Amino acid sequence: MNDNSMTINSYQAALAEGRASPLDWWHFCAAQIEKCEPEVRAWEALAVAAPELDADLADKPLFGVPVGIKDIIETVDFPTGWGTGGYLQTSSSLVDASLVTLLQKQGALVMGKTVSTELAFFTPGKTRNPHDPSRTPGGSSSGSAAAVAAGMVPLAFGTQTAGSMIRPASYCGVFGFKPTFDTLSAAGVKSFSPSLDTLGWFARNIEDICTTFSALTRAPNIAPWEDLVGVRVGIHSLPNALPADDDVVQALATAQARLQNAGAELVQLPLDERYEALVEHQKVVMAYEAAQTLASEYSLLSDRMSLKLVELIEEGKAIDYLQYREAMLAADSLRQALTAVFDTKADVILAASATGEAPEGLESTGDSIYCRAWTLLGVPCINLPFSTGKTGMPVGVQLIADRWQDQRLLEIVSTLISRGVVA
């Protein structure tokens, strides 16, 4: 069994043809975890034994697929610690988060809980970047991105409130997909900023990203097109003011060339200065909502919380309702304006995923500045593991579509990949 070339669909085919057994992938992953986990530290909790298979699920699209679940997502079979290192923890959840049940009903096997930063904010957990253990994997979905990158599971789930999916995907060199806001129910996922928190997933190939999308939403299957002729790719990074590293500039330039080679048309996108303000609006919304949402945790446990989180909550408590309202209204208005841009000028937007390669050290999970605006807009974003930077670490770029254009976005990315343009 060669994990690296395998996709979820090819595994299902192997199962159907008797070339594989339903627990093969599980055992392969368990061996991979034994090998990599001491260095990568992606897991908070692991299954102690192979699961019992439900034969009734044998025809489901995720049958036998091992998955990692970020530790801010509640599970009956595993403890949940919400990335707090133990100051908030339960081993007695009454029900699973809805995502976990949806996955299990599609035949997936939960391998364990992956490391999250503290309550999915910026204070890191123990996880290291599989490409260089002296560097951060990014966050907050640190363990999920690293586990997929290290081949410990083919699929892992995370959340994005600022840049918690796209950034670690870029740093770890995997695909990371944040669907349109509200696509997956966040029931059982620890809230941080309810109007921003979005469930998403990591995989090593685009086909698995697409298979998972269809399995969880029951959307029609996604297949690549012939080419990208007629597809308009808008070029823009938010915010413009912050220059990305050369690595990212280079990756974007190469991505543009390859998109053109696949037939796409590049369109310079003048998004006006109102879009630049979205980064600040996102910070206002996130802080104001976090101060509300974590009010009980803060009241009971602030002495155990990291300084970063305490500062954010104090900042949020000081934000005026009218300022919050203004940020929410601005986001609303720009969501509408962006729909007009997508309707008339571009099918997708190409932008930086992160400011550069994964930073050295484990004290910080890096900067989410290139993701904040898109998260506030609720648009689907996907990181493409595109190239490597000057020190050989992965550098991704993201493609972005309008809300509810997830299928079209995934079709475009699938086409790009099928043409050998990426990875």
Added chain:
Amino acid sequence: MNDNSMTINSYQAALAEGRASPLDWWHFCAAQIEKCEPEVRAWEALAVAAPELDADLADKPLFGVPVGIKDIIETVDFPTGWGTGGYLQTSSSLVDASLVTLLQKQGALVMGKTVSTELAFFTPGKTRNPHDPSRTPGGSSSGSAAAVAAGMVPLAFGTQTAGSMIRPASYCGVFGFKPTFDTLSAAGVKSFSPSLDTLGWFARNIEDICTTFSALTRAPNIAPWEDLVGVRVGIHSLPNALPADDDVVQALATAQARLQNAGAELVQLPLDERYEALVEHQKVVMAYEAAQTLASEYSLLSDRMSLKLVELIEEGKAIDYLQYREAMLAADSLRQALTAVFDTKADVILAASATGEAPEGLESTGDSIYCRAWTLLGVPCINLPFSTGKTGMPVGVQLIADRWQDQRLLEIVSTLISRGVVA
């Protein structure tokens, strides 16, 4: 101490002037509960003793105010049963729902947990209408509406996903306010349909609705204006197709006359047939999201669930992603279109709260059809206890504003009330 004439602000004044003690209202409510609860059955759990007061909170706007919390909202100090009658229950929540902490930080005293329908859907709990115990109080926030109506607490919290605040407020003859979607964090509130679920509150007077809004959001205090000259009130009920009872038609006609007397201008609002379709879109969103959101509960406990809930979840599982997406896109588009209506034609909209008086019997909580569209649009709605129907039961009407125009809506209603036009 005369509860009926007291407002939260007048109680604070009495405390400041030494005319009342901080636990007076608590004891008054405890006595009222002892008297009314055997008939009304509004509570799932009650505090066993008067709480310890935190003197540091003496200057907070809700100091000493007893409140009821709907039993789908988690609490550390009380068990939470989510309206299930025991098939899902916990006495060991690690943290309170954020709302509960926000209330306590403002000085409020939690009196107990109020009855919810099963998981906040349509299967009734034990609560009876205080105006006629043979009738439903409405739902799903049954206990909160009834507790306030019976004078057992001045303030109680509920949620609305279809019509779960406005309808019981109308049936029970109290003010019920559902703020703009996202105004209060729903962390710790059982999700049903995350893009619809909205926290709100009941009170017996508009001043308490306003005081609570400012206390929880830190918005500026709300005061009535001189009159309603210059205010345009749009007249429309959604859906048009369904004729309301004579009681409601009469209440709306009287409301119109009184609004005009207060100086407002009435504007017939032609909302086109796309708005009529919102009721069906709301049903699609609610069923699709509930099937996802309650996937784990359904998987573990479907044999204990009511038939109504099982049917909804099965219906939701059968809904196609593309149909859900269409409903979400339609809602988005009409949110924008409605903003244009509010900008150009009307400051608020007057509409029916429910189809008539509270229905007889306790098997049903009534019909939420007049609320579904507004909930999907995320707009703030307030029920005004306006008049009585042909059998003497309360009949309310609702006023609706654009998203984030909550303050303006509450100012308009305050003005109406201060002019003696209602109640």
